[in-house]
Amino acid sequence: MTVRNGSRTVALDGPGGEFGDGAAGRVPDVVPVRPLRRPGRWVATVVVAVLAAAGIYSVATNERFEWDVAWEYFRSEQLIDGALMTLRLTVFAMAIGIALGIVVAVMRQSGVWLVERVADFYVWFFRGTPVLVQIFFWYNIASLYPDLNLGIPGMDPWLSVDANEAITPLMAAMLALGLNEGAYMSEIVRAGLLSVDEGQMEAAQSLGMSRLRALRRVVLPQAMRVIIPPTGNETIGMLKATALVSVVAVADLLYSTQVIIAMTFQTIPLLIAASAWYIVMTTVLSIGQGWLERHFSRGALAHPPDPFWVRWRTTMTRFHAPRPVQRTAATEPDQVEGGPR
Known part of the structure; x- marks a missing residue:
């Protein structure tokens, strides 16, 4: 049996299976999902927060606004x-x-x-x-x-x-x-x-x-x-x-x-x-x-x-995009070749 992992098709049966301990036909409980790193968003958030804080402080402390x-x-x-x-x-x-x-x-x-x-x-x-x-x-x-x-x-x-x-x-x-x-x-x-x-x-x-x-x-x-x-x-x-x-x-x-x-x-x-x-x-x-x-x-x-x-x-x-949810192989039968469609 094989499982599609991204763009690759990985064999699960036999000792060479990527997730396995050698058990034939065994599907992993959880397919690990790593969130995409976006450092630019954090940098932009910090820059905008600093500029906003500076603008608010300037307006709040300027007595000429009365x-x-x-x-x-x-x-x-x-x-x-x-x-x-x-x-x-x-x-x-x-x-x-x-x-x-x-x-x-x-x-x-x-x-x-x-x-x-x-x-x-x-x-x-x-x-x-x-x-x-x-x-x-x-x-x-x-x-x-x-x-x-x-x-x-x-x-x-x-x-x-x-x-x-x-x-x-x-x-x-x-x-x-x-x-x-x-x-x-x-x-x-x-x-x-x-x-x-x-x-x-x-x-x-x-x-x-x-x-x-x-x-x-x-x-x-x-x-x-x-x-x-x-x-x-x-x-x-x-x-x-x-x-x-x-x-x-x-x-x-x-x-x-x-x-x-x-x-x-x-x-x-x-x-x-x-x-x-x-x-x-x-x-x-x-x-x-x-x-x-x-x-x-x-x-x-x-x-x-x-x-x-x-x-x-x-x-x-919310200061960043929501992280992707981890998907289990059991909840995605379409990803297993030979599974229900």
Whole structure:
């Protein structure tokens, strides 16, 4: 009988067997496995640890950061209100963007020429202009349309409102961020829909479902596994993009920080406090994204992604690759010639 040891085939029967005491056909209990030496990883770990420790020590001992002042501003009512406004802007802008993204993505796959071209123009226009320009445009929309009318052209409008009253700075910010995000979300949703096999739609329609119902009940839930990760990334990007609305005097986190800086001239501590709030909110959104990814990965992946805190703990406690597990010859019958296959 022979056993494959790596790239060699070793005879076990007879006195010349590599593992043996001469007993014919005897299989060793344990095949020794030696871990691969990787000294470069240990060197890199030491170098990175030293540099990280030096950076942390420098930041912690530099009195010019004024950590105590930054902590006081972090807990101040003005920055808390600004952080809540930032969250509200993010939620409403993403709600507008996701709704528009789904509609535009379906329009681009409708098969109707005019509908597809209108959707293409929307994506082309809003992806081609900077979001800051769009904020200024909506903020000054009253210069083009003093009155916003709803109705049939050539007839008396059904509804007419003053643009200055309807398009407040907050409304202008939400419209600009939401419409701009809708163009990007349409591409994300379209990619998710294309990732689902066409046979799913055909099977749903063969069961009597309408195309819209099949899209909502069959195709879209399967596409969510592809849509969720980039959507979470867009949400985090939107959280930080809300800082642009400070140019139209919306009292978000950055605007509140700038107001306090103008009164106290304590620039560095206030910027540290604002950055800390952004990091806290981004971390919460990342945890929510991980939960959604695990929820929509059920049944699709054999091993759904671990929760955020598990990945963080594993990353912080593992400094090298796991060592290979020793394998017994009894548990690998395929390695013995003549064994079961």
